[in-house]
Amino acid sequence: MRDTKASRSARLRKILAALALACALPSALQAADAGQPAAKSCPAGTLYLTFDTGSMSQAQLIADTLRRHHIRATFFLANEPTVRQDSSLDPSWAPYWKALVADGHAFGTHTFDHVYLRSVRAGHVTMRPQFGAQAGKDTAMDAAGFCSELRRSADAFRVMTGADMVPLWRAPGGRTAPQTLQWGEQCGFRHVGWAPAGFLGDELASERYPNAMLLERALDKLRDGDITMAHLGIWSRKDPWAPGVLEPLLSGLERKGFCFATLREHPAYRDWIARPQAAGTVQAIGPKEGRR
Numbered sequence: 001m002r003d004t005k006a007s008r009s010a011r012l013r014k015i016l017a018a019l020a021l022a023c024a025l026p027s028a029l030q031a032a033d034a035g036q037p038a039a040k041s042c043p044a045g046t047l048y049l050t051f052d053t054g055s056m057s058q059a060q061l062i063a064d065t066l067r068r069h070h071i072r073a074t075f076f077l078a079n080e081p082t083v084r085q086d087s088s089l090d091p092s093w094a095p096y097w098k099a100l101v102a103d104g105h106a107f108g109t110h111t112f113d114h115v116y117l118r119s120v121r122a123g124h125v126t127m128r129p130q131f132g133a134q135a136g137k138d139t140a141m142d143a144a145g146f147c148s149e150l151r152r153s154a155d156a157f158r159v160m161t162g163a164d165m166v167p168l169w170r171a172p173g174g175r176t177a178p179q180t181l182q183w184g185e186q187c188g189f190r191h192v193g194w195a196p197a198g199f200l201g202d203e204l205a206s207e208r209y210p211n212a213m214l215l216e217r218a219l220d221k222l223r224d225g226d227i228t229m230a231h232l233g234i235w236s237r238k239d240p241w242a243p244g245v246l247e248p249l250l251s252g253l254e255r256k257g258f259c260f261a262t263l264r265e266h267p268a269y270r271d272w273i274a275r276p277q278a279a280g281t282v283q284a285i286g287p288k289e290g291r292r
Helices: 005-033 059-068 091-102 143-161 178-186 211-221 241-255 270-274
Strands: 045-047 050-052 074-077 106-109 115-121 124-129 139-141 258-260
Touching (some): 059 241, 091 106, 091 143, 115 178, 124 143, 139 143, 241 258
Parallel strands (some): 050 074, 074 106
Antiparallel strands (some): 124 139
């Protein structure tokens, strides 16, 4: 039989395909041996899941779901009352946070007492802690006091887990001002908000915003690079968000071709986190101050 150009080309394609498979196989086997999924393509891009503490009623379910999907997220921690009649940064939660550290998640501060910005007038900043000794009281705060508030969560987390937070913070309610953003960066923390489509709606009233609506909206609107925001439990929502939405949301986004990463990999934050001064203890900028 004549060795035609077409047959030679077909054999060459088969050889090249076999070589490509041989090159890819060791990496896939190595990933499997390490208990990690093989690398996958992300034609739709990358999303950055973030969770704030809240009531912690859905905390274990969320951790288990992320683990099952081999997805790493970023968690912003405040010392909030939980459904276990304790607080989310009490030592009783150390096993939970340690397990998330072992899973490779990232962690930032959400202030310690879930402190809301109230006003900034003539350079004077007024904050209102939602929890703690000054709960519900408007409190004047200077740069050193604000930095201390950010650091308290980072310090408590380190004591519980032996791990450092990344130098990122999220304002309760997303309420910021140029002054608080500047103070945060001066003491080492850059602020993280979320994309409009990334507001997953778990703190909205379930009567007006049922889980099916929130799921459909997220699947339709999320785009490459978006940061999402949800909570580890919301006291007021009658139809809890995570059980009804999280699993089908992750599965649906994966089918659409999305991958997921922590904010350590986000282009807006990775260089900030990688700075030499970001390693270890975040430095203060002044003297230390000694139901959702």
